[in-house]
Every structure is written in structure tokens, then in C-alpha cells.
Amino acid sequence: MKLATFIKNENQRLAVELDNILIDIEETAKKNNWEEIITDVMQVIRFQPSQIQDFENRVKEVVASGQAVVVEKEGLEWGPCVTQPHKIICVGLNYRKHADETNAPYPEVPILFNKFDNTLTGHQSEIVVPSVTNELDYEVELGIVIGKKTKNVSQEEALSHVFGYCTVNDLSARDLQMRTHQWLLGKTCDDFSPAGPYLVTSDEVGDPNNLSLKTYVNDELRQDSNTSDMIFSCAEIVSYISQHMTLEPGDLILTGTPEGVVFGLPADQRVYIQPGDVITVEIEKLGKLTNKFVEEKALTYA
Incomplete structure (x- = not known):
């Protein structure tokens, strides 16, 4: 479904x-x-x-x-396919070739960080390029949505606790991300986690670690990989997180991105997301998620 x-x-x-x-x-x-x-x-x-x-x-x-x-899909305003996750948990450096391109060692345990619900938005929404960054990067990621309360689940049973999967773009402001040892600031600007268009139930997806995933920037293919390149599988990730905190129905886990991000290029070849760019991230069986990026306009709240 x-x-x-x-x-x-x-x-x-x-x-x-x-x-x-x-x-x-x-x-x-x-x-x-x-x-x-x-x-x-x-x-x-x-x-x-x-x-x-x-x-x-x-x-x-x-x-x-x-x-x-x-x-009618034409002209429809889409929302995020998961609307109120209690937690958004992300895994960093979880693809072998992505770690290779950034000259990072393979992690011995999953690297976890979090995002907040202010980052959620939908397919076809316009996303502001924040004025505080000059290095906004794309990251196609497989999203796992938990379906039932989960604590200390084994790897063998972990996927039975998953409701479904979705396509997510884990947008990352690299200059903010690398400003300190904590990645949070570069990951949590508004609308930095477009998700959708669809949340597909796990029975229709099958093996989540055998899905192709791609990113297009203005129709140019930039990322082209498979979830089989994950260092830690989906089952390992769910099990590991559940050993440290209770997962609730609707919790969203982002499982990392493959090679092909801007940050993985030599410094003199990096061209980050600019206003006017259109980016599509796509995962097999889950669909294409497209967003246009626009310039930030001054906005304050009294």
C-alpha cells in the first residue's frame, strides 16, 4: 500500500x-x-x-x-509522507563508497544524530536556501518508518517492527555541519528533510537492502547506487537504536547516503545547491521526490 x-x-x-x-x-x-x-x-x-x-x-x-x-495529482500540494514522527534519527557515513569519497574510515558502530520536525516538507515544495550557508548539499536516503513500539529488538526480528519505507533528501549545509564536532546545525534548517511522495508498506518493498537509489540535479545524474552498499543494514540499524532508546510508531530513521554528494568532490570542483536548482531523489519501489530551491527572503516573527 x-x-x-x-x-x-x-x-x-x-x-x-x-x-x-x-x-x-x-x-x-x-x-x-x-x-x-x-x-x-x-x-x-x-x-x-x-x-x-x-x-x-x-x-x-x-x-x-x-x-x-x-x-488530481496535477497542481496538488503534497505534504511529508510521515507527518508527526516522535523522533527523526539519522545515520552518518553508512555507505562504503561515500566513506571512501570523503576519505573517512568505516565506522565501527552506527554514527547517530537527530533532526526535528521543522525539517519535514513534501514532494514539489519549494525549499529555501538559507542565507547562513554557502554549501547546501543533497543526500538521497532510504527512510525507515517504525510501525510498533520497539525496544531491544534482535536483528532477526527488527524488520518486522517496520511499517514501511520512504524516499528522503537529507539536506546538509556542509559549512554549518563542519563548524563544530556536532553536526546538528547543518542538518536542521527548515525543510531540510523532504520526505515522500509515498510511504510504502514494508510488504511491498521486500528487502530494503536491495534497492537502487539516485539523485538528479537539474536532470543531471549525480548519485547512482544501491542500498546493498550500506555498512550497517536496515535490520542492524533498527536493532542498534532500539538497544539505546524505545522506538515508537511513526519514528523516522534516515539510513545514510551513497557516494556522489557535492562534499565528496575535490574542493575546486564543488558546486553546491543554488536558488533555481531542481533536485530529484529517487528510490526503487518508493518513487521520485522533487523539490525546487529558492532564495531566502527576509522573514521575522514578532
């Missing part, structure tokens, strides 16, 4: 894509007199497995009977 979020009347709404048709779940529920009206993807993430299956079957039934309310 492919879940998505879109914006209508300034409110986030849940959609499901089936047979390349995007369905407005709230309006479909009202039209068909469903007892429960589901308005947000987080509700589905917190479902029990039997509830998820019942929900999917119900959506398929209304589509087959012609009773679904369809949302």
Missing part, C-alpha cells in the same frame, strides 16, 4: 495511491459512510496488522465499485 499526505484548506489529509490513482481517504469515508474517518497517516501507522489489512481491503473495494473520491 502507498500512503501519501496532501494539503487541502491548509490541513494535512491522508491519501492512498492504488493503480496510479490517488484517493482522498476522508472524503471517500464520508461518501461511503465508513464508521471511522481516518484523516492522517499517523493513524494508519499505529494500526494493528489486521486493521491495516482491513483498511487496504476497504480502499480496494471502493475503487473497484467506483465509489472512491479521486485527488
